[in-house]
Amino acid sequence: xxxLQFDIAHLLAGSLVLASFMMLYQDRLYALLNVYALxxxxxxxxxxxxxxxxxxxxxxxxxxxxxxxKAIIIPVALHRIIKRLGIxxxxxxxxxxxxxxxxxxxxxxxxxxxxxxxxxxxxxxAREDLAFSLSVVLLGLxxxxxxRNAVSQVVGFMSLENGLVLAAxxxxxxxxxxxxxxxxxxxxxxxxxxxFLFRIRERFDSVDVQELDRFRGERR
Amino acid sequence: MxxxxxxxxxxxxxxxxxxxxxxxRPRGSIILYGGCLIATSTLCVTALSxxxxxxxxxxxxxxxxxxxxxxxxxxxDALSAFFLxxxxxxxxxxxxFALGYGRHEVSPxxxxxxxxxxxxxxxxxxxxxxxxxxxxxxxxMSLTSWAMVVSHHREAENVRAGYVYLLMASFGTLALLLxxxxxxxxxxxxxxxxxxxxxxxxxxxxxxxxxxxxxGSKAGLVPLHxxxxxxxxxxxxxxxxxxxxxxxxxxxYGFVRIVxxxxxEPVWWWSMVVLLVGGPSATLGVLYALMQRxxxxxLAYSTIENIGIIFTGLGLAxxxxxxxxxWVAALAFxxxxxxxxxxxxFKSLLFFGAGAVLGATGERDMEKLGGLIHRMPKTAFxxxxxxxxxxxxxPFNGFVSEWLTFQAILLSPQLPSWGLKLVIPAVGxxxxxxxxxxxxxxxKLYGISFLGRPRSDVAASAHETDRFSLTAMLVLAAFCxxxxxxxxxxxxxxxxxxxxxxGNIMPHQVGLQWxxxxxIAEGRSSYNGLLVFLFAAFCGxxxxxxxxxxxxxxxxxxxxxxxxxxxxxxLIQYSASSFSQPIRRVFGSVIFAAREIGEMPPPSSPVPARxxxxxxxxxxxxxxxxxxxxxxxxxxRINILQFLTIRRYLTLVFVALILLLLVVAL
Numbered sequence: 001x002x003x004l005q006f007d008i009a010h011l012l013a014g015s016l017v018l019a020s021f022m023m024l025y026q027d028r029l030y031a032l033l034n035v036y037a038l039x040x041x042x043x044x045x046x047x048x049x050x051x052x053x054x055x056x057x058x059x060x061x062x063x064x065x066x067x068x069x070k071a072i073i074i075p076v077a078l079h080r081i082i083k084r085l086g087i088x089x090x091x092x093x094x095x096x097x098x099x100x101x102x103x104x105x106x107x108x109x110x111x112x113x114x115x116x117x118x119x120x121x122x123x124x125x126a127r128e129d130l131a132f133s134l135s136v137v138l139l140g141l142x143x144x145x146x147x148r149n150a151v152s153q154v155v156g157f158m159s160l161e162n163g164l165v166l167a168a169x170x171x172x173x174x175x176x177x178x179x180x181x182x183x184x185x186x187x188x189x190x191x192x193x194x195x196f197l198f199r200i201r202e203r204f205d206s207v208d209v210q211e212l213d214r215f216r217g218e219r220r
Numbered sequence: 221m222x223x224x225x226x227x228x229x230x231x232x233x234x235x236x237x238x239x240x241x242x243x244x245r246p247r248g249s250i251i252l253y254g255g256c257l258i259a260t261s262t263l264c265v266t267a268l269s270x271x272x273x274x275x276x277x278x279x280x281x282x283x284x285x286x287x288x289x290x291x292x293x294x295x296x297d298a299l300s301a302f303f304l305x306x307x308x309x310x311x312x313x314x315x316x317f318a319l320g321y322g323r324h325e326v327s328p329x330x331x332x333x334x335x336x337x338x339x340x341x342x343x344x345x346x347x348x349x350x351x352x353x354x355x356x357x358x359x360x361m362s363l364t365s366w367a368m369v370v371s372h373h374r375e376a377e378n379v380r381a382g383y384v385y386l387l388m389a390s391f392g393t394l395a396l397l398l399x400x401x402x403x404x405x406x407x408x409x410x411x412x413x414x415x416x417x418x419x420x421x422x423x424x425x426x427x428x429x430x431x432x433x434x435x436g437s438k439a440g441l442v443p444l445h446x447x448x449x450x451x452x453x454x455x456x457x458x459x460x461x462x463x464x465x466x467x468x469x470x471x472x473y474g475f476v477r478i479v480x481x482x483x484x485e486p487v488w489w490w491s492m493v494v495l496l497v498g499g500p501s502a503t504l505g506v507l508y509a510l511m512q513r514x515x516x517x518x519l520a521y522s523t524i525e526n527i528g529i530i531f532t533g534l535g536l537a538x539x540x541x542x543x544x545x546x547w548v549a550a551l552a553f554x555x556x557x558x559x560x561x562x563x564x565x566f567k568s569l570l571f572f573g574a575g576a577v578l579g580a581t582g583e584r585d586m587e588k589l590g591g592l593i594h595r596m597p598k599t600a601f602x603x604x605x606x607x608x609x610x611x612x613x614x615p616f617n618g619f620v621s622e623w624l625t626f627q628a629i630l631l632s633p634q635l636p637s638w639g640l641k642l643v644i645p646a647v648g649x650x651x652x653x654x655x656x657x658x659x660x661x662x663x664k665l666y667g668i669s670f671l672g673r674p675r676s677d678v679a680a681s682a683h684e685t686d687r688f689s690l691t692a693m694l695v696l697a698a699f700c701x702x703x704x705x706x707x708x709x710x711x712x713x714x715x716x717x718x719x720x721x722x723g724n725i726m727p728h729q730v731g732l733q734w735x736x737x738x739x740i741a742e743g744r745s746s747y748n749g750l751l752v753f754l755f756a757a758f759c760g761x762x763x764x765x766x767x768x769x770x771x772x773x774x775x776x777x778x779x780x781x782x783x784x785x786x787x788x789x790x791l792i793q794y795s796a797s798s799f800s801q802p803i804r805r806v807f808g809s810v811i812f813a814a815r816e817i818g819e820m821p822p823p824s825s826p827v828p829a830r831x832x833x834x835x836x837x838x839x840x841x842x843x844x845x846x847x848x849x850x851x852x853x854x855x856x857r858i859n860i861l862q863f864l865t866i867r868r869y870l871t872l873v874f875v876a877l878i879l880l881l882l883v884v885a886l
Contacts, residue, residue, distance in 0.1 A: 113885040
């Protein structure tokens with residue numbers, strides 16, 4: 001692999017992490033969805049680049065799935081859901097933005113250290129790739145933890161999935177079956193959580209998960 | 221040989237689902253128990269012929285079930301064959317008894333499917349030759365017996381018994397799992413491979429302690445006995461007989477198989493641990509038994525005593541084997557195995573007797589029985605034989621095995637280790653005390669339940685039990701007598717077992733004159749059951765005929781216990797509590813924290829005076845109650861985790877992940 005190819009792969013994976021960071025501080029639902037679409041697009045580019053570099057045409061399919069499904073269909077669908085539900089544009093962050101960003105930086109540092117320690121013998125691209133994808137996964141989890149709104153939790157979960165796909169395509173020779181199953185798992189999660197959203201909405205006139213907790217008689 | 225055994229086990233397993241259907245048919249229980257009788261008899265004969273004629277062959281078989289890379293290994297060596305005989309003799313007797321007794325079962329659907337499965341489980345434990353099959357069969361045996369313990373689940377007491385049993389069984393299996401895990405670390409799960417590996421002394425010691433915990437909790441060693449007196453009486457009587465008489469022996473088998481067979485040479489202090497558990501188990505078990513009023517609970521506690529005797533024998537065998545005195549180890553080991561066989565016989569017999577009494581009167585409380593010898597003479601005879609045998613009185617079998625154990629104890633001065641020289645005589649003292657208490661206990665059981673006058677209407681209107689039950693009891697009683705007067709045959713049959721486990725055998729007994737047994741040397745000690753029997757029979761007959769001839773050739777009915785009281789109320793007879801009161805006063809205040817509270821009404825008040833007796837189980841209070849309290853407290857605290865918000869769960873997962881990553885990174 002030439003150093004240019006390596007650099008571009010590196011750049012794309014890094015952009016994905018950057019997009020994750022952008023999602024961390026969005027405090028409006030529409031903006032969050034837009035950044036998520038960007039996230040998925042960067043993922044699609046990255047996967048396509050991997051397909052080109054690894055001479056693995058089946059990865060183009062994965063890139064296409066990521067582009068069409070994650071960057072277009074899901075954000076559009078969520079847009080419509082938000083409109084239909086008429087939920088507030090505001091996202092209440094559980095922790096302040098500054099603190100969240102600091103935590104995110106810490107997580108990226110952590111995943112770098114972990115990967116450098118665990119994979120001293122792997123080749124450089126795979127190492128970087130795994131470190132970036134672990135960062136994306138951890139940032140996705142962080143989004144889920146810091147948000148109270150069910151829609152933004154769904155978005156956090158899907159960005160986590162993106163990190164998994166990045167890891168899967170970075171490793172050479174991963175069969176297509178796995179990507180399709182990953183995509184399907186996202187689809188299923190989307191459907192399930194979508195239904196779950198409507199359910200909460202029907203019952204409580206809100207998609208704030210706090211309502212669920214209140215319904216169960218719990219203190220927050 | 222092994223094929224026949226495995227086919228019989230398969231037949232038992234096939235009977236289990238059939239039990240579901242048969243339970244709904246009017247004569248279903250007869251078909252099921254008949255099937256079990258045939259299968260267990262086949263197994264018993266197979267194992268017996270293997271033990272007697274081919275003791276040095278060890279046929280084995282591997283079936284492609286269980287773990288995919290392991291399969292299920294089975295092996296029939298002398299030890300397995302001997303325990304198969306014990307298990308299936310007990311199983312066949314219980315099935316025969318149940319042919320009659322099982323017809324009165326209130327909810328057959330809760331017993332019939334589990335009974336054959338339970339028998340199959342015990343057989344597979346004994347046949348298994350790899351750790352996986354062993355543990356699965358062990359757990360199978362525990363669970364099916366648990367199902368029968370809670371078969372009469374309407375009574376709250378039975379449900380509690382089932383709960384405690386399940387907890388203790390899980391604890392025991394956990395200990396076994398850890399023991400096998402340690403053993404398998406070097407070799408794998410196959411017993412042959414474990415036998416060939418040489419675990420270090422430290423590892424073997426840990427395994428031995430774990431086996432003592434695991435097998436001891438199933439066998440009922442003090443202080444792991446808490447479940448046994450609750451669970452054994454709760455099951456239907458033929459199952460109680462199996463649990464007490466046979467399942468505890470399967471636990472003994474597990475201990476012997478691992479500690480004597482799979483582990484390398486014992487370390488001397490192992491025997492110390494086993495002896496210090498076995499001796500007190502014997503004494504405490506029978507002391508508890510003396511304090512009870514419920515017949516089946518008396519029998520269950522007496523099982524703890526007998527298991528204590530067996531483990532004392534095994535501990536002696538370990539001590540002598542560790543010090544290189546093989547020939548004494550063989551004596552102690554043979555004594556323990558003989559007691560395994562004997563206890564299976566008379567404990568089954570006594571539980572069947574209790575079942576017959578329960579069936580005839582609906583009562584287990586001795587204070588409500590009495591005078592049954594007139595109404596159930598044949599049952600009374602069989603139970604008398606059982607009581608004499610379990611009290612270790614010659615010429616019955618209990619005496620032989622306990623006497624042999626004492627012969628081994630008397631050889632302890634030959635041991636070089638001072639610790640053992642001091643401990644073994646003390647344990648011997650405990651055993652002697654236990655034997656005396658056992659006699660008192662069974663005098664009480666028999667005297668209060670079968671002699672005197674009926675203390676309740678149900679006891680007065682009792683009737684003799686059915687023919688199948690009687691046959692089962694009388695066959696067992698006959699076995700007790702035969703094993704008592706011809707012990708040499710049994711000792712010789714056990715020679716291959718002892719050879720395989722401790723590496724030496726007792727001197728051959730069969731050729732000796734007059735069927736005497738000489739465990740060590742002629743000049744030292746010998747016992748002749750036949751002569752004792754003939755002497756006892758002759759003296760007894762002569763005395764009885766003399767009394768009849770000269771004193772009571774005419775039947776007279778006169779008020780009994782009429783010491784100045786004209787009141788004919790049978791309740792003024794000596795009661796079970798009065799019988800055990802002296803012993804309770806001597807030992808109870810320390811061991812049971814017993815207190816007697818007398819309530820005297822004020823003068824001129826017509827209220828009756830009352831005497832309350834409070835008994836506490838100290839081991840329960842000191843050991844189990846605090847553990848239960850701590851666990852209850854902890855679960856109350858942890859219970860909050862069940863009601864967190866979604867975000868908090870996510871945060872928990874997140875934090876756990878971060879912490880793990882930090883561990884990897886740093």
